[in-house]
Amino acid sequence: MSVTLKQRAYRHIRSRLIDGSLKPGSRFSLVAMAKEIGTSHIPVREAVSQLRT
DSSP states (O other): OOOOHHHHHHHHHHHHHHHTSSOTTOOOOHHHHHHHHTSOHHHHHHHHHHHHO
16 A cells, blocks of 8 residues: 555654654744655645644
């Protein structure tokens, strides 16, 4: 089964939170994060929403 873009973004952001390169509650650009991951900003926005819950 292939990984969705939302899952990819979720894993990337979660990994950055765990390794400390992204602090919980910090602000970042969805567009910049999307570029880093190699996707559009929409999966990043959805991943952030999932991480908040």
